[in-house]
Each structure stands twice: as C-alpha cells, then as structure tokens.
Amino acid sequence: MAELKLVNVKKVYDNKVVSVEDFNLEIRDKEFLVLVGPSGCGKSTTLRMIAGLEEISSGDLFIGDKRVNDVPPKDRNIAMVFQNYALYPHMDVYNNMAFGLKLRKFKKDEIKKRVDNAAKILGLENLLNRKPKALSGGQRQRVALGRAIVRDAEVFLMDEPLSNLDAKLRVQMRAEIQKLHSRLQTTTIYVTHDQTEAMTMATRLVVMKDGIIQQVGAPKEVYDEPDNVFVGGFIGSPAMNFLNGKLVGNHFVMDDVKLLVPDGRLKVLKERGYDGKDIILGIRPEDINDEQVFLDFSPETKVSASVEVAELMGAEIILYSQVNNQSFVARIDSRFNISAGDTIDLAFDLSKAHFFDKETEQRIK
Amino acid sequence: MINQLKEVFSTLKVHKDGSNQLDSDYKWFATDKEEIIGIRNDELTSKDVSLLTTFLTPYNVKFPTPTQAERNWRKIIYSTDLGEKDWKPSHPFRFVYFSFNKNQIEPLLFKDAIEGLFDKQVPILWENEHEGFIIEQQMMEEESISYEQIIDILMSDLYVKITFFVGPYKKDMEDLTLYYHSLTNIAKRIFHYTTKSVLTYVEAIPFLLTKQTDEDLRLDISKTILQEYIHDEETIHMMDTFFQCNLNLSETAKVLHLHRNSLQYRLDRFFEKTGIDIRQFQDAMTVSLALLARK
Ligand SMILES: Nc1ncnc2c1ncn2[C@@H]1O[C@H](COP(=O)(O)OP(=O)(O)OP(=O)(O)O)[C@@H](O)[C@H]1O
Ligand SMILES: [Mg+2]
Numbered sequence: 001m002a003e004l005k006l007v008n009v010k011k012v013y014d015n016k017v018v019s020v021e022d023f024n025l026e027i028r029d030k031e032f033l034v035l036v037g038p039s040g041c042g043k044s045t046t047l048r049m050i051a052g053l054e055e056i057s058s059g060d061l062f063i064g065d066k067r068v069n070d071v072p073p074k075d076r077n078i079a080m081v082f083q084n085y086a087l088y089p090h091m092d093v094y095n096n097m098a099f100g101l102k103l104r105k106f107k108k109d110e111i112k113k114r115v116d117n118a119a120k121i122l123g124l125e126n127l128l129n130r131k132p133k134a135l136s137g138g139q140r141q142r143v144a145l146g147r148a149i150v151r152d153a154e155v156f157l158m159d160e161p162l163s164n165l166d167a168k169l170r171v172q173m174r175a176e177i178q179k180l181h182s183r184l185q186t187t188t189i190y191v192t193h194d195q196t197e198a199m200t201m202a203t204r205l206v207v208m209k210d211g212i213i214q215q216v217g218a219p220k221e222v223y224d225e226p227d228n229v230f231v232g233g234f235i236g237s238p239a240m241n242f243l244n245g246k247l248v249g250n251h252f253v254m255d256d257v258k259l260l261v262p263d264g265r266l267k268v269l270k271e272r273g274y275d276g277k278d279i280i281l282g283i284r285p286e287d288i289n290d291e292q293v294f295l296d297f298s299p300e301t302k303v304s305a306s307v308e309v310a311e312l313m314g315a316e317i318i319l320y321s322q323v324n325n326q327s328f329v330a331r332i333d334s335r336f337n338i339s340a341g342d343t344i345d346l347a348f349d350l351s352k353a354h355f356f357d358k359e360t361e362q363r364i365k
Numbered sequence: 366m367i368n369q370l371k372e373v374f375s376t377l378k379v380h381k382d383g384s385n386q387l388d389s390d391y392k393w394f395a396t397d398k399e400e401i402i403g404i405r406n407d408e409l410t411s412k413d414v415s416l417l418t419t420f421l422t423p424y425n426v427k428f429p430t431p432t433q434a435e436r437n438w439r440k441i442i443y444s445t446d447l448g449e450k451d452w453k454p455s456h457p458f459r460f461v462y463f464s465f466n467k468n469q470i471e472p473l474l475f476k477d478a479i480e481g482l483f484d485k486q487v488p489i490l491w492e493n494e495h496e497g498f499i500i501e502q503q504m505m506e507e508e509s510i511s512y513e514q515i516i517d518i519l520m521s522d523l524y525v526k527i528t529f530f531v532g533p534y535k536k537d538m539e540d541l542t543l544y545y546h547s548l549t550n551i552a553k554r555i556f557h558y559t560t561k562s563v564l565t566y567v568e569a570i571p572f573l574l575t576k577q578t579d580e581d582l583r584l585d586i587s588k589t590i591l592q593e594y595i596h597d598e599e600t601i602h603m604m605d606t607f608f609q610c611n612l613n614l615s616e617t618a619k620v621l622h623l624h625r626n627s628l629q630y631r632l633d634r635f636f637e638k639t640g641i642d643i644r645q646f647q648d649a650m651t652v653s654l655a656l657l658a659r660k
Contacts, residue, residue, distance in 0.1 A: 014557050015660055039621045040602045053526040072469040074524035082517035089510065090484035100522040103477055147521065193622045 002064055002077070002154035002187045003029045004050065009059035011045050011211075019045045020211045023059065030185045032178075036198035037208035037234070043191040044159050046208075050189060051157050052076055063155065079153035083160040085144040087132040093119075094128040097146045111150075118149040121183065122176075138169045145180065156188040162197070174201060195235050199223065207231050225354075229361040232282045232354065238318060241288075241328040243281045244358070247274050252281055252350070254324035260300035262351045269355060272364055279364070280356040285318070287352040288330035294347040301348045310338045321346075367402060374413075376405035380430060387430055394421035399436040428491050429476045435488045438500060441538055442490075442545050453537055454502065460545065461499040461512065462530040462552035468495075469525045478523055482515060492549070503534055513563045528556050531565040558660055575657040583658040590655035592639050601656060603631060604643060608653050612644060 009023040020042040027033050035043045048054040050061060052073030061068055068076055087096045095102075097115045106114075119125045122142045132140060141161065148156055161177070162170045178201055181188055192198055198205045199219045207214040207222065207230075215227040219235075226232035232240040245254040247269055252259045259281075261269065269275070289295075295302055305328075309320040312334055319330040319338065330346055338344065355364045371377045380387065380401035387393050391403030394417060401424055404417075414423075431439070465475065472494055479487055479499060491497040503509070512529045520527055530552040535544060551569055556562075558572045575583065587595060594600050603621060607628075610616040618625040636642045643649045 013560075039606070040598075048526075052524075053520065072466075072524070074469070080521040082521065084514060084517040086511075086514040086518055088482055088515075088518065091481070099478075099481055103474055103481075103522060144518075147518075 003027060003062075004155065004187070004189075005060075005062040006046075006050075007060045007062070009046075009049065009061060010057050011042070011049060011054065012057045018211060020049070023213060025206060025213065025216065027187060027189060029187055032181050032188045032190065032201060032203045034198040034202035034205040035189065035191045035208060036193065036195060036202075036205055037214075039193060041208040042211040043193070043208060045211075047157050047159050047189060047191050050155075051078055051080055077154045079148035079151035079156055081144055081148045081156065081158040081161045083163050085137075085141045085161070085164065087135075087140060087143055089132055092129050092131055093124060093135070093143050093146075096132065096143055097150050100147060101150060114150040114152065115146070118146040121149065121180065122146050137165055138173060141165060141169075141173055142176070145177070149180075149184070154187065156186050156190075158188065158190045160191055160193070163192070163194070170197075177201065196237065199235065207234060209234075225363070225365075226282070227363055229280060229282065229356050232356075232363075236284060238285050238329045238331065240282050240284050242356075243283070243323070243326050243328065244278065245281060245324075246276070246278050247355075248276065252279070252355075254326065257303060257324050258300075259303070259348055259350060260298075265350065265353075265355065269364060274355070274357075274364065278358040280358055280361070281350075281353055282356055282363075283328075283348055283350070283353040285329045285331035287349040288328070288332070289347045289349060290330070290332045290344060291347075294349070295345055298347045298349070301350050303346050303348060304343060305346055307338060307340055307342045307344060309340055310342075319344075366396065367400070370402070374404045374408055376408045378403050387424070387428075393424035394418075395424050396421055399431075399440055401430065425491075425494070427472055427494055429473050429489070432486060432488065434486070435490060438488055438490060442542050457503040457534040457536045459501055459503070459534045460532040460548055461501055462496070462532070462548060463499060463527060464496045464552070464556075465523070465525045465527045466495065470523055472497075474523065478519060482510065482519065498545075498548070516563055527562065529563045530555060530569070531563065533566045558657070571654060571657055575654055578658065587655045587659035590639070590641070590652060591659065594635065594639070595659065600631065600635065603628070604635075604652060605656060607632075607643065608649060612646075612649055614644075 004027040006023050006025045006027075009020060010018070011020040012018050023046060035046060037043055045054060049056050052068070052071065056069050063076060063078075088099060091099065094115055097118060098111045101111045101114065115128075116125075119128055122145060124139070124142055124146060127135065127139060132143075135143065144161065158177075162173050165173060174197060177190075190201065202219050204216060204218055205222060206216050209230050215222055215231045217225075222231060223235055226235065226240070229242060233242065243254060245252050247253070247261070250261055250266060252261055269279070303323050305319075305321040305323055307319055307321050311318040311320075315334060317332050317334045317338060319332060321328060321330065356362060357364055367377070367379065376391075378391070380393070380403060387401075388403065391405055392409055392414065393401055393403045395401055397420075402421075463475075472491060476489055479489065483501075488500040489497055490500065512531055516527060516529060530548070532544070532548045535541070548566075551566070551573060554576075555564055555569050555572055558576070561568075578586075591601075603617075606620050607614075607617045610620060614628055615625055617623075618628045621628070632642075632644060641648045641652060643652050
C-alpha cells in the first residue's frame with residue numbers, strides 16, 4: 001500500500017538548469033499515474049527524484065506518511081524499469097531476475113519462489129534458462145518487468161519502458177503492463193512522451209511542459225477540458241486546431257468569417273469580459289463535420305473551405321484545409337471522394353469547442 | 366619487517382587472498398610489499414597508529430580485500446621502478462572510472478555486481494568508498510559490454526546513481542601512471558558538464574578543451590555563434606540531440622518526438638538567422654563547441 005505526495009518539489013541541476021519546478025502532486029494508492037510531455041520537460045527528472053537517484057533541490061517527497069527526501073533509494077521500497085531493457089549478457093533469464101535479490105543476500109528458496117512467481121505472471125516459465133541474446137525484444141522487456149516484480153515493491157517507477165520497441169510490440173506490451181497492474185495493484189508512476197500511451201494506460205495523467213505541471217486529471221477529463229492551449233494541442237491526435245479571432249457580439253469573428261457562439265459559452269465569455277477582445281478558438285478535428293444534417297442544423301457555424309490535402313485513413317479522412325489563412329485539420333467519415341483542390345462546406349461544432357485567452361493561453365471557463 | 370612487528374604486536378595477522386571481508390575488530394594496513402596486515406584494535410593506542418602509518422598505509426575495512434591482480438596493478442601504477450613495467454597484460458586493457466552516490470551502498474556490493482556483470486573477477490582499484498576504477502581487459506567484440514547499455518540495469522539492481530567514465534584502450538604499461546592520473550583528473554571534473562551518466566574519453570575531449578579557454582572568450586564565442594538562440598533552450602536541446610544522433614535527421618526527429626519536416630524547418634530557420642548550417646560537419650562542430658562553451 002503506498003500513496004505518494006510531492007510538495008513544492010524543485011530540481012536545479014549543477015549547471016543551474018531548473019528542470020522541475022513547483023511540483024505538487026498526490027499519487028493515490030494503486031493508481032497508474034502517467035507523466036507525459038515533450039522531450040526535456042522534466043519527466044525523467046521527476047521520476048528519478050522519486051526513486052532517489054537524483055537529489056531533490058527543495059520541497060518534500062512523502063511515501064506513505066514518511067518524508068523520504070533523505071532516505072536512500074534502496075530503503076524506499078520501489079522498483080524501477082527503464083527504457084533500456086538491456087540485461088546482463090552472461091546470465092540466463094532466471095538469474096537476470098534473481099540478481100538484485102542475490103545481491104541483497106535473499107535466501108535461495110525465497111528467490112526461487114519470487115522468480116518463479118514473476119515468470120508465471122509474465123509467461124516466461126519456458127525461457128528461464130535462455131540467455132538474453134536468444135530473446136526477442138518483447139521477451140527482454142518482459143524480463144525487465146520481471147526484475148521489478150520480484151522486488152515485491154510498493155511502487156513501480158517506469159521510464160519510457162516501451163519506447164525502444166517497434167510499434168506493434170508496443171501496443172501489445174501496453175496491454176500487458178495494464179493487465180499486470182490490475183493483477184498486482186501496485187502503485188505505478190509511468191513516464192512517456194507518447195500521448196496515446198498516456199491516454200490509453202493512465203488512471204490519471206499529468207501533463208508537463210518546461211518542468212511545470214500543466215494539468216492533472218483522468219484522460220477523458222484532460223481531453224475534454226484542457227486547461228490551456230498547450231494541453232489541448234498535446235493531448236489528442238491529430239491535434240486540436242487553434243484559430244485566432246475576436247469575440248464580436250454573438251460571434252467568433254475571423255475577418256469575414258463569422259461563427260455563431262452557442263449561448264452557454266457566450267455567457268461565460270461575456271461574463272469574463274471578452275466581448276470585443278482577441279481570443280483563441282480551440283476545436284478538435286472530430287468536431288468539424290461535413291454531414292448534411294449538421295450543415296443544415298448549424299448554418300451559422302458553416303465554413304466553406306478549400307481542401308489542401310486529404311488523407312484517406314480507411315474509415316475516415318483527415319482533411320488539411322484553411323479558413324481565413326489559418327490552417328486547420330478535420331476528421332470526417334470517408335463517405336465521399338474528396339481530393340485536394342475541392343471546396344467543401346464544413347460545420348464547426350462550437351458546443352464542443354473551447355476558448356482560450358490570447359495572452360495567457362488559459363482556457364476561459 | 367612483519368616478523369619484527371609481530372614481536373611488538375602479538376595479535377598481528379597477515380591477510381590471505383580469497384577470504385573476502387576484513388575483520389573490523391582489527392585495524393588493517395598495507396605494507397610497501399602490498400601485503401595486508403591487521404592488528405587487533407584493543408592492542409593499539411592512537412600513538413601506535415600514528416607511528417605505524419609513517420611506514421604503512423592504513424587500509425579501509427569497508428573495501429573488499431584486494432586480490433593479487435589488484436595489488437599488482439597498484440604496484441605498477443605507484444612504482445617508480447621501471448623494471449616493474451615490463452609486465453605486459455595478455456590483452457589490451459582500459460581503466461573505467463566509476464562513481465556512485467556516497468554512503469548509499471557498500472563497496473563490496475558494487476564489486477559483487479560488477480563481477481556478476483562480467484561473469485568473472487575484474488580488478489577494481491578503489492579511490493575511496495564510492496569511486497574507483499574497473500580494469501577491463503579487451504574481450505571479443507560480441508562479448509564486450511556497453512556501459513551505456515548496462516548502466517540502467519545496474520542502477521536498478523544497486524539502487525544508486527552511478528556514473529562511468531570509460532578510458533581508452535592501452536596495450537602496455539608505459540606511462541601507466543600518467544594514464545591513471547590523467548583519467549582520474551578528467552573523471553572528477555567531466556560530469557559537471559554533461560547530462561549523461563556514461564562518457565568515454567573520446568566524448569570528453571571537446572569538454573576538456575573548451576574548459577581550458579578563459580571564461581570571457583568562452584562567453585564571447587557562444588554569443589557570437591548562437592546569437593539570439595543563446596537562451597532558447599528548446600532550440601539548444603534540439604541541436605544537442607541532433608549532434609548526439611550523429612547529424613541524422615530521422616533519428617533526431619524520433620528522439621525528440623518531432624516530425625522530420627518540422628525538424629528540417631527548424632534547422633532551416635537557424636540557418637537563415639545565423640548563416641550556420643549544422644547539417645555540415647564544420648558548422649556542426651563549431652556550434653557544438655559553442656554550446657559547450659556556454660555551459
Ligand atoms: N544530469 C543533468 N544535469 C544537468 N541537466 C540535466 C541533467 N539531466 C537532465 N537535465 C536537464 O533537465 C531537463 C529535463 O530533463 P529530463 O531528462 O527530465 O526530461 P524528459 O522529460 O525525461 O525528456 P525526454 O522525453 O527527452 O526523456 C532538460 O533540460 C535536461 O537537459
Ligand atoms: Mg526522459
């Protein structure tokens with residue numbers, strides 16, 4: 001059983017680089033928490049501070065009720081899995097899993113019990129005598145997980161464990177790690193730069209940028225209600241569209257293009273004093289429709305757009321287009337033959353759109 | 366000498382190779398013949414200890430007992446007698462400096478892990494309780510161990526942050542003392558300048574050269590070359606990664622989780638603004654030095 005708490009945690013490296021700042025987060029027992037964000041945003045640094053591999057420059061880290069800033073990693077009751085799933089080349093699978101326990105002078109039969117158990121969970125029973133050379137990438141990654149499982153730790157820390165695998169294997173291992181988590185129920189903190197991985201695996205996710213938490217929430221929450229432009233653009237693929245314009249009366253106006261803002265949204269915008277001000281409209285590609293019913297139903301959010309690129313993805317088409325010299329992407333059912341150069345009518349479903357402050361890029365709510 | 370000492374200190378005993386841990390009831394010393402002798406603590410006054418240390422080297426019980434090979438290496442490094450240096454190892458060797466966080470694990474544990482990693486005894490020369498050198502004989506290509514690959518697994522088993530500085534291979538003992546001192550010297554400074562935990566001698570050279578330059582010139586160079594990008598951490602991170610990926614665009618894009626085209630575009634922008642095209646070797650080298658100079 002372990003909850004974790006980070007309070008005002010900050011990391012400044014020797015070279016004065018501030019890599020994580022003002023980090024406040026509670027991680028619940030049994031949770032599968034994902035840290036996600038672009039390269040260099042401080043995900044690994046955060047994880048390594050929790051592990052104790054990096055010192056915390058200021059702030060407090062609690063595991064359970066205990067402040068562990070000064071507790072060495074070996075006494076934190078954690079197990080780590082890294083991106084690099086290299087194994088000890090001379091040891092077979094059994095010994096690769098057992099080695100950490102051997103170093104800690106665990107009894108032979110206890111080691112065997114734990115390794116056999118981990119092997120069973122991961123389906124490695126028949127590979128225990130194999131050397132790493134004779135394993136596939138997925139099998140090696142499973143051994144790496146096994147090495148963590150045998151620790152019987154309260155917390156798993158995983159830093160991009162799947163990013164060295166090819167796409168197909170990655171999807172498969174994603175599912176395996178989730179299965180593993182629902183079976184062991186070990187509190188897990190998982191780092192990835194891949195928003196799809198984050199969305200599909202997380203109980204909650206933490207979006208980071210430049211060492212600062214941008215938003216914390218369940219995947220759907222973060223997807224539906226992004227706190228700012230960065231989160232809106234980072235989570236979801238293809239990314240959310242952002243269009244610059246102005247609120248004039250009841251309309252979002254981009255020069256000669258006018259979109260009617262639904263009442264609910266309008267009320268909030270007006271209350272917050274945005275009438276006549278520059279704002280950013282954020283709308284997801286799937287909330288732009290080409291179906292006739294929509295077009296008929298919402299004549300005041302209709303845009304006539306010329307198609308620059310149309311990518312057929314099977315069941316859907318990704319359209320790259322422009323309105324008022326601003327690019328946007330739409331995702332529509334592939335019912336028609338649409339090709340570059342065509343002009344089509346599209347309806348923007350503004351009831352699903354968001355508005356952001358032009359200066360702060362925060363969502364107006 | 367040992368016999369003479371034995372007459373004074375009745376509990377004196379000589380440590381034999383093979384038995385692993387030194388008894389902590391004894392105070393241990395190394396003689397100039399690299400023998401390890403111990404005298405029971407209760408037979409020693411502090412005066413005795415200071416006297417003994419004038420001609421013996423105190424030996425830390427926390428260290429694993431040195432093996433014959435380790436004692437030989439030490440002898441060669443410290444000996445001024447050139448005759449000793451005739452001894453030639455059967456294979457080329459290299460010194461690999463290691464360091465881990467203080468007071469977090471016992472040296473003996475580290476030694477066990479290294480032996481597990483190599484599947485045999487490997488000489489380790491301890492500098493202190495958390496730093497030293499692994500002396501690694503060159504093995505067949507397929508067997509050689511990449512420290513970069515293995516460091517994560519070692520850290521996860523040992524639960525401690527480790528750094529490695531990998532020295533170049535050497536074929537004979539000539540200038541071994543110099544080799545040893547220069548590696549020690551570099552190793553102790555180099556990790557201030559890099560985010561990596563494994564660095565080779567070759568990778569360290571540019572760091573060392575830039576650090577020799579005086580600070581004003583360094584700043585001037587980095588400003589002149591990087592111009593408005595000098596504080597643009599995102600672009601700098603991108604260029605750093607591009608160099609680490611051997612100027613390979615696709616690889617860099619992958620590591621940065623960027624589309625290849627947007628990477629292209631950013632490099633083009635940098636070229637337009639500075640006139641420097643880091644896709645060219647010469648320009649890349651200069652920018653890479655300017656980045657180092659900036660740190
Ligand atoms: N040992 C170090 N010394 C100095 N700066 C460091 C060190 N490690 C990381 N940094 C810096 O801290 C910042 C955050 O790095 P970190 O590795 O935590 O990012 P990340 O989110 O894990 O990125 P990635 O997705 O590329 O792995 C970066 O600017 C990085 O250059
Ligand atoms: Mg990372």
